[in-house]
Amino acid sequence: MALTEHAVTFNDAFAKHSARSHELFESALGVLPGGVNSTARTTYAGWDPYPLFAAGGEGPYLFDVDGHHYVDYLLALGPLMLGHRPQAVIDRVAAEVQRLGTMFALPYELEQHVARKFLQAVPSAEAVRFTNTGSEAVGSAVRLARAATGRQKLLRFEGHYHGWQDTVYWSNKPEPELAGPSEAPNAVPAGPGVPAGLADTLIICPWNDPESVERAFAAHGGEIAAVLTEPVMCNTGCILPDPGYLEFLREITRRHGALLIFDEVITGFRLSLGGAQGYYGVQPDLSTFAKALGGGFPVAALAGTWPVMRLIADGRYSHSGTYNANVVAMAAVDAALDELSRPGAYEELHRVGERLMVELRTRFTAADIPVQVQGLGPVFQVWFADRPIRSWRDAREYARTGSFRMFWEEMVLRGVLFHPNQFENLFISTAHADQHIDETLAALDDALPVLKARLAEGGAATK
Ligand SMILES: Cc1ncc(COP(=O)(O)O)c(C=O)c1O
Incomplete structure (x- = not known):
């Protein structure tokens, strides 16, 4: 044939x-x-x-x-x-490693210089912590949202991917037989080894469907710590938010005292210097970045407003990582943001x-x-x-x-x-x-x- x-x-x-x-x-x-x-x-x-x-x-x-x-x-x-191989980024990384070395387990001046540049670019961000991968950044954002609200449940969307951590490694591409009704899907672990008990912490909704989110908040409003979303759905091909959908998520989370988390690991520094939040003009409470941020070097970021990030500042929430904000990562972000800021x-x-x-x-x-x-x-x-x-x-x-x-x-x-x-x-x-x-x-x-x-x-x- x-x-x-x-x-x-x-x-x-x-x-x-x-x-x-x-x-x-x-x-x-x-x-x-x-x-x-x-x-x-x-x-x-x-x-x-x-x-x-x-x-x-x-x-x-x-x-x-x-x-x-x-x-x-x-x-x-x-x-x-x-x-x-962007030359400006490679040169900057090489120069800073030659000048400083690679890491200290102590703060150093370049971190805050880079943080200021980052905060200038990202509209909702009042403070930022750097880390290494998108999965780490999202894992921290979710736990921080729970710590900040004292609530347990996370509302997230079928077909989105937020990294491989247990708390979010669910319903990425579930078979419909397991996922059940499309308007109120079951939480389906994305692979074996994910603790089944975490299903109770998740509410899964179809994306671009405000009614399902309304229903979830009507049923569980006081228990929902955060809504976690890719602002453009880039892990089931590419699906744009319907007009007004991100604004709706902003409004309903605010109305119910839940946080809105944008996972901008793909959209950040890609759709605009301010990411999807800059592009669409909707400001989340927390957002996560990786990928485009480092111009090809591994680095990620968790950014948020002070009322939330203050939990990290005063030690109520522990955000740690041996390799966080190492010299290679910071020099790469510094140079990448310069390149991306070109008119x-x-x-x-x-x-x-x-x-x-x-x-x-x-x-x-x-x-x-x-x-x-x-x-x-x-x-x-x-x-x-x-x-x-x-x-x-x-x-x-x-x-x-x-x-x-x-x-x-x-x-x-x-x-x-x-x-x-x-x-x-x-x-x-x-x-x-x-x-x-x-x-x-x-x-x-x-x-x-x-x-x-x-x-x-x-x-x-x-x-
Ligand atoms: C939206 C989103 N969040 C989180 C992640 C996880 O990032 P990483 O692979 O750096 O752990 C990815 C990876 O593709 C992603 O697309």
Whole structure:
């Protein structure tokens, strides 16, 4: 059958394209579980039959070990906001490490200099604590919200991801059979080992559905410590908040004495210098940052208003970490924020990304392949679906994940890289310019006839 021929053609082509990656993957399997160091890089997360092995990168390009270069929209899943190897950040990190060393378990002056820059950028932030990963920042935010309110329950949304800590590693992408009714879903642990008892601390709602949140507050108002949300849902493809939805979450949390936490690990310093809160003009009580903040270096932040952050200041809440605000992290943030503060940086990022989004829509429409290009210039997804996707349940029901995979296959062989999983995103960096969009579109023009034929042959199998 023709589909099988195409699949065989891809498998053969990919085997030739990435022989060294394959070799390295086979050898990694003996020492690294799954051959990699994070779930999103595994075969079962989409990198089947094996992930490409990176050999480096420069600006908007990633190089693989087989000698190819790709226009990179994976961008390390978001951190490479300035592209690969941004010289200003690397120079600053090297200079500060040479000057200071790497860490002290004592405060040092650079931390407060960087904190002031951060606070100037993030509208709701009156104080900030730096840490290392998004998961750490979110874990702290949730516990701090409980400490500040004296309440236990956390309201969060199906299809969002907030890191791997037990308190939030729930209902990321639950199977509907386990998750139950879409208007009032069950809390479903995202994997084994998560203590079942934590289910009692969670209220799960569908996103972009104010009524479900109203109902939850009507039933549990006095018990809810916080509402935790990605302000743009970037962990089920890309789904924008409906107009007024973030404002609604702000209002209802305030009305019930609960805190509003924005998990800006993806949106922070990406949608604008002030993150999603700056972009949408809605101010949470607490927010978490990572990824774009460090310009490619590992660093995260927990930011908040003084009434909440004072619990850390006076020792009622312990926020600790050996590596917090180490010199590498602080120098990276210092330089990254300088780069991102350049006049016009975000206007250009949005323009370039939106140009790509528009061109994708136009070309897919001309090819008569129904897709929904959803998101904003700096982060978006091409949904293979006939209707807009507004929630995890929509994504599960209407997204043609197999079709997306074919799109990925045809693009990766033509030098364009993004994550092969429909539920991830395409990211743009400040290093992406019109010429890189042109290259991407040339690859797409070449790929579309083949993709169209494959989709036509696949029929139902392309779901
Ligand atoms: C919204 C969000 N929160 C938290 C995290 C966890 O961050 P990290 O992987 O740095 O622990 C992620 C990671 O992708 C994320 O997308």
